[in-house]
Amino acid sequence: MKRDSGIDRRQFLFGAAAVSTLAAGCAPLTQRVAGRRRAEDISLPKRGGSEAHRFLHRAAFGPIPGEPRRFAEMGRDAYLKAQLHPTDEDDLAMKFLLSRLDVMRMGSAELRDLPEGHVMRQLRQAAILRAVYSQWQLRERVVDFWTNHFNIFAHKGDGAYRKNIDDLMVVRQHALGKFPDMVRASARSSAMLGYLDNQVNRKGVANENYARELLELHTLGVYGGYTQKDVSEVARCFTGWTIENRFMRPRDRFRFDPNTHDDGEKLVLGQRIPAKGGIEDGNRVIDIVTRHPSCAKFISTKLTRFFLGDAGESVQPQVERAYQDTGGEIVAMLMPILTSDAMLDGPPVLKRPYDYLVSSLRALDAQTDGGEALQAHLDAMGQPLYGWPMPDGYPDRTTAWTGTLLARWNFAHQLVNNEIGGTSINPDGLAPYGPLVLGEGAEGASLGDAAALLASPDFQWR
Amino acid sequence: MQEGCDSYRSWSRRAILRGAALGGVAWMAGIPSALANLGFRAQPDGRDTLVVVFLRGGADGLNVVPPYLDDDYHRRRPSLRIRSPKESAAGTKTLDLDGFFGLHPSMAGLYPLYREGKMAVIQAVGSADQTRSHFEAMSAMERGLARLGPGSDTSNGWLARYLNHTAQEGDSPLRAVAIGDLMPDSLRGGLSAMALPDLGAFRLRGDRSFRERLIEAYGSGDDAIATAGRETLRVLDTLNRLDYAGYRPTSPAVYPSSDLGNALKQVAFLLKAEVGLEVAFLDKGGWDTHVAQGSTTGWLAGLLEDVGNSLAAFTADIGSRLGRTTVVVMTEFGRRVYENSGLGTDHGRASCMFVMGGSTRGGKVYGDWPTLADEKLEGTGDLRVTTDYRDVLGEVLTRRMGLDQVDTVFPGLRHRPLGLLA
Numbered sequence: 090m091k092r093d094s095g096i097d098r099r100q101f102l103f104g105a106a107a108v109s110t111l112a113a114g115c116a117p118l119t120q121r122v123a124g125r126r127r128a129e130d131i132s133l134p135k136r137g138g139s140e141a142h143r144f145l146h147r148a149a150f151g152p153i154p155g156e157p158r159r160f161a162e163m164g165r166d167a168y169l170k171a172q173l174h175p176t177d178e179d180d181l182a183m184k185f186l187l188s189r190l191d192v193m194r195m196g197s198a199e200l201r202d203l204p205e206g207h208v209m210r211q212l213r214q215a216a217i218l219r220a221v222y223s224q225w226q227l228r229e230r231v232v233d234f235w236t237n238h239f240n241i242f243a244h245k246g247d248g249a250y251r252k253n254i255d256d257l258m259v260v261r262q263h264a265l266g267k268f269p270d271m272v273r274a275s276a277r278s279s280a281m282l283g284y285l286d287n288q289v290n291r292k293g294v295a296n297e298n299y300a301r302e303l304l305e306l307h308t309l310g311v312y313g314g315y316t317q318k319d320v321s322e323v324a325r326c327f328t329g330w331t332i333e334n335r336f337m338r339p340r341d342r343f344r345f346d347p348n349t350h351d352d353g354e355k356l357v358l359g360q361r362i363p364a365k366g367g368i369e370d371g372n373r374v375i376d377i378v379t380r381h382p383s384c385a386k387f388i389s390t391k392l393t394r395f396f397l398g399d400a401g402e403s404v405q406p407q408v409e410r411a412y413q414d415t416g417g418e419i420v421a422m423l424m425p426i427l428t429s430d431a432m433l434d435g436p437p438v439l440k441r442p443y444d445y446l447v448s449s450l451r452a453l454d455a456q457t458d459g460g461e462a463l464q465a466h467l468d469a470m471g472q473p474l475y476g477w478p479m480p481d482g483y484p485d486r487t488t489a490w491t492g493t494l495l496a497r498w499n500f501a502h503q504l505v506n507n508e509i510g511g512t513s514i515n516p517d518g519l520a521p522y523g524p525l526v527l528g529e530g531a532e533g534a535s536l537g538d539a540a541a542l543l544a545s546p547d548f549q550w551r
Numbered sequence: 552m553q554e555g556c557d558s559y560r561s562w563s564r565r566a567i568l569r570g571a572a573l574g575g576v577a578w579m580a581g582i583p584s585a586l587a588n589l590g591f592r593a594q595p596d597g598r599d600t601l602v603v604v605f606l607r608g609g610a611d612g613l614n615v616v617p618p619y620l621d622d623d624y625h626r627r628r629p630s631l632r633i634r635s636p637k638e639s640a641a642g643t644k645t646l647d648l649d650g651f652f653g654l655h656p657s658m659a660g661l662y663p664l665y666r667e668g669k670m671a672v673i674q675a676v677g678s679a680d681q682t683r684s685h686f687e688a689m690s691a692m693e694r695g696l697a698r699l700g701p702g703s704d705t706s707n708g709w710l711a712r713y714l715n716h717t718a719q720e721g722d723s724p725l726r727a728v729a730i731g732d733l734m735p736d737s738l739r740g741g742l743s744a745m746a747l748p749d750l751g752a753f754r755l756r757g758d759r760s761f762r763e764r765l766i767e768a769y770g771s772g773d774d775a776i777a778t779a780g781r782e783t784l785r786v787l788d789t790l791n792r793l794d795y796a797g798y799r800p801t802s803p804a805v806y807p808s809s810d811l812g813n814a815l816k817q818v819a820f821l822l823k824a825e826v827g828l829e830v831a832f833l834d835k836g837g838w839d840t841h842v843a844q845g846s847t848t849g850w851l852a853g854l855l856e857d858v859g860n861s862l863a864a865f866t867a868d869i870g871s872r873l874g875r876t877t878v879v880v881m882t883e884f885g886r887r888v889y890e891n892s893g894l895g896t897d898h899g900r901a902s903c904m905f906v907m908g909g910s911t912r913g914g915k916v917y918g919d920w921p922t923l924a925d926e927k928l929e930g931t932g933d934l935r936v937t938t939d940y941r942d943v944l945g946e947v948l949t950r951r952m953g954l955d956q957v958d959t960v961f962p963g964l965r966h967r968p969l970g971l972l973a
Contacts, residue, residue: 286841286842286893286895289842289892289893289895290892290893291892291893292892293892294889294890294891294892295891295892296841296842296891296892296893296895296897297841297891297897297898298839298841298842298897301683301684301898305682305684305686306686311682311684311686311687317681317683317930317931318931320683321931439775439776469748469752470732471732471733471748478607478608478836478837479607479608479685479686479836479839481685481686484733487775487776488734488739488740488775489733489734490733490734491734491746491775491776491778491779492729492731492732492733492734492745492746492747492748492779493732493733493746493748494776494779494780494783495753495755495783495787496748498755498756498761498765499755499756499757502756502757502761503756506757537760537761537764540757540761540764541761541764541765541768544761544764544765544768545768546768546769546772546774546776546777546780549776550776
C-alpha cells in the first residue's frame with residue numbers, strides 16, 4: 090500500500106494544470122520545441138564579446154542567440170529586476186518536457202517503485218532542462234550554487250528518492266529567499282538527514298556528522314569560531330531529528346522523536362540552551378549560527394566568489410553587510426554582486442563542466458532532452474550532478490578541472506556534428522556565426538569552426 | 552613469432568606498444584620503440600615510481616590495524632571491535648602483525664607482502680590538524696603541511712613541489728598522473744601533472760583538422776587552461792602509440808573490477824610501457840563511516856577488501872618492477888575511539904599508513920603506540936598522533952625519489968625518518 094504525502098504531491102503538481110491545457114492543443118507547442126531561433130551572435134567571454142555577453146555568461150548560463158541584443162536594449166537594472174523576482178511563467182517547451190518526468194510528479198514513496206538509475210537520470214535531466222531553457226536563468230545559477238552548498242550525494246542510501254523533494258522544498262523554495270529559512274528547511278530535509286546521518290543521531294553517544302557540517306560547511310566556516318566541544322553539543326541538540334519510519338506513516342518525512350532526544354542542558358557557542366527544550370534545541374542552534382557574524386562572512390564570501398572569482402574581494406564586504414542588515418536575504422546579498430563592475434570586467438572564472446555544457450547548448454541554440462547520452466558527457470567531464478560524495482559540493486577552483494579538457498573537446502565535436510542522442514543543433518543555423526568566429530567580413534562559419542570555438546580556451550571561461 | 556620470456560621487461564613492453572606485432576621494425580632494430588622520437592625520458596634515472604593511494608573520508612585506522620591486545624580498544628568498541636587472531640572465527644581471521652597489532656581480515660590479499668617484508672605499517676600517524684574537518688585535514692596533508700591556518704590554502708601540493716623541484720629538460724608528459732576526473736590538491740601546481748580519467752577512453756574525436764585547430768588554439772597563453780590543453784595534447788600523442796585496450800595483466804594478477812582496481816591496472820600499464828611515469832596518485836572514497844561501519848564484515852570490510860585485493864593485484868602484475876616502485880597508502884585522519892549510537896565512528900585524529908615496495912623494510916609495525924587510556928586520548932576521545940605523516944612521506948622522497956632536501960617539499964619539518972626504507 091502506498092501512502093501519498095499531500096504536501097509533496099501538491100508541490101509537484103504546481104504548474105501541471107497549465108501544462109496539460111497546453112498539451113491538449115499541442116501543435117504550436119511542438120512547433121515551439123522544434124522551432125529554431127535565429128542565430129545572431131555567439132559569445133567569446135574572455136576576449137572580445139560585449140558586456141552583455143560577459144554579463145550573461147555570469148548571471149545566466151551564457152546567452153542564447155539574440156539575447157545579448159535584448160539585454161543591451163533592456164539594460165542591466167531592468168534585467169535584474171525581472172530575474173530576481175521570477176514568476177511561474179516559463180518556457181513552455183521546457184515545462185512540457187519537465188511535466189513528463191516522474192521526479193516532477195511523484196513523491197519519494199511512489200518513486201521507490203522505480204529503479205534508482207532511472208530516478209537519478211531524471212533528476213539530472215530536470216536540472217539540465219531548466220538550466221538550458223528556463224527564462225529565469227539567474228535563479229538556475231543560484232540554484233546551482235545552493236545545490237552544491239547543501240550538497241546531497243544522491244547515491245548514498247535512499248538519496249536518489251529524496252533529492253527531488255530536497256531540490257524543491259529546500260533549494261528552489263529558498264534560493265532567492267532568506268538564508269536562515271533554507272538552513273531550517275535543509276535540517277528537516279529527509280535527503281540531508283539521510284546523507285549526513287542525522288537520522289541515526291540519538292542520545293547517548295550522538296552522531297556528529299550533520300552537526301559538524303552544519304557549522305563548518307553550511308553556516309560558520311571552519312574558522313568560524315566553534316570548537317570540537319561545540320560540535321558535540323550541537324550534535325546533542327539535534328538528537329531525535331530523524332526521518333519517519335514508523336508503521337503506516339508517510340515515509341521520508343521529517344520527524345522529531347522525543348524518545349531519542351537528549352534533553353539535558355547544552356552550551357552552544359557560549360549560549361546556554363536549557364534542559365527539556367525538545368525540538369526547540371535544534372531550532373535554537375539554527376538561530377544562533379545563522380545570526381552569528383561568522384555566518385554572514387562565510388556565506389557572503391562564498392557567494393561572491395561563485396560569481397566573481399578572486400575579483401570578489403572588494404565586493405564581499407557589501408554582501409556581508411547586506412546579510413547582516415536583512416537577516417540573510419539572498420536577493421539583497423546578490424544585488425551588490427550583480428551590479429558590480431567586476432561582473433563586466435573582472436578576471437574570468439572557469440566554467441565547471443555543467444556550466445560549460447549548458448552554455449555550449451545555449452550558444453548553439455541546441456535542442457536537447459537532457460537525457461542519458463548528454464549526461465554521459467557531463468559524467469566524462471567529471472560533474473555528474475548529485476554525484477559528489479563529500480558534503481562540500483563540486484569544487485569551484487580552476488585547478489580541480491584542468492584534467493578534463495579532453496572530455497570537453499570531445500563533447501564540442503560531437504555536439505556540433507549531431508552525434509549526441511537526444512540532442513541536436515541546426516547546422517544551417519551556424520552560418521551567421523561566421524564573422525564572430527572568423528573575424529569581420531568572413532562568410533558563414535563551418536561546423537569545424539563551431540566545434541573549435543566551443544573547444545577553445547576562451548569558451549572554458551565565463 | 553616467439554615471445555621470449557628471458558626479458559620480462561621487453562616482453563611486457565612489446566605487448567603494450569601499439570602495432571608492435573604488425574610492424575615491429577623499430578623495435579627489432581633495438582631502438583627503444585615508437586616512443587623514442589617523442590623526445591622525453593622514458594625512465595626516471597635512479598628513482599622509484601611513487602604510487603600514492605589516498606583514502607578519502609577518514610579511514611578508521613583502529614579497525615584496519617586493530618590493537619587487539621589493548622583492553623581499552625575492546626571496551627570502547629563493544630560492537631565494532633576486531634577480535635584477536637586467537638578469538639576470531641575462521642574465515643574472518645584477524646591477521647597477526649606483531650603480536651599486538653593485527654590486520655583486518657579483509658586485507659588478507661596484502662598479508663603475503665607483509666610477511667615477505669615488503670610492506671610496512673605505521674600506526675598512530677597523522678597531521679597536526681585539529682579541526683577534524685575532512686577538508687581542512689585533507690588540504691593540510693595534500694599541501695604537505697602540519698596544519699592549515701586561515702589564508703594558508705594558496706600553496707601548491709606536496710607532490711607538485713617535489714615535481715617542480717626535480718624537474719628537468721625532457722621530462723615526460725606522463726611524469727605525474729592522477730587517475731581520475733579531477734586534479735587532486737597533492738599534484739596541484741605541479742609541472743606536467745595530468746588527471747587521466749581512463750586511459751582506454753583517452754582519445755580525441757574528430758578528424759585531423761579538429762586536432763590541428765586545437766593545437767593552434769592552445770598554442771599560446773599561460774593560464775591554467777591553455778597550459779592544461781597543451782599537456783593534454785602531448786599526452787594524447789603519447790597514449791595514441793600505446794594500446795591499453797589490449798592490455799592483459801601478468802598472471803596471476805586479477806584486479807577487482809572496482810575504480811581502484813582499474814586505476815591501479817592503468818598505473819601498472821604505464822609502468823610497463825616505460826613512458827617516464829614517476830608519480831601516480833589515486834584515491835578511493837567512502838571511508839566516512841559515521842553509521843553502521845561493520846566489523847569483520849560490512850561496509851568498512853568491503854572497502855578494505857577492495858584496497859587489499861587491488862594492491863595485491865598491482866604488486867603481482869608489476870612483478871620485479873616492485874623493486875623500483877614505492878606505494879604509500881594514506882588518509883586524512885582516523886576515527887573516534889569509541890563507537891557512536893549509529894554503530895559507526897565519528898571523526899578522530901590518528902590513523903594508520905602503509906608503505907610497500909621492493910625497498911621497504913616491511914614486516915613491521917612502526918610508530919609509538921600512545922595507548923587508549925583515557926588520559927592518553929586527545930580531545931573528546933581520539934587516538935593521539937605520535938608520528939608526523941610528513942616523516943613517512945619525507946623518507947620516501949629522500950630515500951627513493953632522489954629528493955636532496957626534505958624541506959623543499961615539507962617546509963619547516965624537522966625530519967625524523969623512521970627507517971622504513973632501504
